[in-house]
Amino acid sequence: MDFTLTDEQRMFKESVRKFAEKEIAPIIDEAEDKEAFxxxxxxxxxxxxxxxxxxxxxxxxxxxxxxxECLFMEEIARVSVSVAAVWVVQGGIPPSILWSFGSEEQKEKYLIPTLKGEKIVSLGVTEVNAGNEVKAIQTTAKRDGDYYIINGSKTFNTIGTISDYIILLAYVDKSKGIDGMNLFIVDRGTQGYTFTKQRKEANKAAESADAYFDDCRIPIKNLIGKEGEGFRKIMERFNVERILVSARAVGVAQAAYEAAVKYAGERIQFGKPIGEFQSIAFKLADMEANIQAARLLTYYAAWLWDQGNMCIKEVSSAKLFSTEMAAKVTEEALHIHGGWGLVKGEFPVWRYFRDARVAPVTVGSSEIQRRIIAKELGFRV
Structure with a gap:
């Protein structure tokens, strides 16, 4: 068993870190303040x-x-969770839907320019009354000759305010249950497709939208794959996304930990650095141990996936532990900074704390992950 990265992987990791520190770090605070990506x-x-x-x-x-992908996510999230969240959409899940299930025409028109950064994509699955329960969506796509007519709404559409097109999940036939769902492409500017910008308290630069579809007519060629395959396609992609979200959590936790270690070595109280007090030193020790544990769980799940395993239990274990770990580590980092951690513009730990709150509830909450793990163990819950 070899836990070391290859030379190519180390070079890749280093190049991403340099990119994040050079291109993202100088502008991310302004983007967060403006809530604009x-x-x-x-x-x-x-x-x-x-x-x-x-x-x-x-x-x-x-x-x-x-x-x-995990190396990339960790390094980007170490600088900005918002940019990492946008990458999951622009470089991760929607493009993977297209290269796995899209037609050649869709790959030429949408996938290639998306991977070049020339077209921006968003993903519409979640609805106001359909979060963890995907089958509860209400958006419909009714066949009308050579077209589908879409009605409904989607929420929490990352970069939906600036996307050139959206990939969305809708029912073609509700009577068939999950076998009646499909994925569709809807271009920005299509009549009946409108959106409004959400205001959030986390991942602020990763602007999100509420999207609305009112008798939105799209050509039949905008159907992705065959009718009846949408639910299974998106659920498989969610399992992939959980690996990425786990790596994102490790990245923001690492950033908070590094900030806490630095501050604990510089902040002098009672004649010595606060890191020399056992109460602070033990917090840092626990943070280090938990980050390493989360990293190993995440990369093990990623390795299993690369070997062709669905690894549902391992993915959910990584997602559960890593995201809850990040929430705790960022909270401890904020606590170590004391009141200064809450002063705007002084230290970045407040942003880390705020952004880490998203991961335990997204792509299947911690409760959902525990349920999945329990079912994989053979229990009916």
């Missing part, structure tokens, strides 16, 4: 080949694996 980051990632890291090279992908 800097689109030039997407363009730059596209030019460097950072979008679609595991995608097929013939369409502009990197041809790498989940390990490399």
């Amino acid at each position: 800097p689109v030039e980051i997407i363009r730059k990632m596209g030019k460097l080949g950072y979008l679609g890291i595991s995608g097929p090279p013939e369409y502009g992908g990197g041809g790498l694996g989940k390990i490399e």
Whole structure:
């Protein structure tokens, strides 16, 4: 068993870190304040080949694996969770739907320019009354000759305010249950497709939208794959996304930990650095141990996926532990900074704390992950 990265993986990790520190770090605070995503980051990632890291090279992908995607996510999230969240959409899940299930025409028109950073994509699955329970969605796509007419709404659509198109999940036939769901492409500007910007208290630069579809007519060629396959496609992608979210959690926890260690070594109270007090030193020790544990769980799940295993239990274990770990580590880092951690512009730990709150509830909450793990153990819950 070899836990070391290859030379290529180390070089990749280093290049992503340099990119994040040079291109993202100087502008992210302003983007967070404005609650507006800097689109030039997407363009730059596209030019460097950072979008679609595991995608097929013939369409502009990197041809790498989940390990490399996790390396990327961790390094980006160490600087900005918002940018990491946007990458999951722009370079991760929607493009993987297209390269796995899309037609050649869809790959040419949407996938290739998306991986170049020339087109921006968003994903519409979640609805006001359909979060963890995906089958509860109400959006419909009714066949009308050579068209589908879409009605409904979606929420929490990351970069939905600036996307050129959205991939959404809708019912074609509710009587068939989950076998009546499909994925569709809807272009920005299509009559009947409107959106409004959400105001959030976390991941602020990763602006999100509420999307509305009112008799929105799209051509039949915008159906992704065959009718009846949408639910299974999106649930498989969610399992992938959980690995990425786990790596994102490790990244923001690492950032908070590094900030806490630095502050604990510099802050002098009672004649010595606060890191020399056992109460603080033990907090830092626990943070280090838990980050390493989460990292190992995450990369093990990624490695299993790269070997062709669905690894449902391992993915949910990584997602559960890593995201709850990040919430705790960022809270402890904020506590170590004391009141200064809450002063705007002084230290970044408040942003880390705030952004880490998202992961335990997204792509299946911690409660959902525990349920999945229990079912994989053979219990009916």
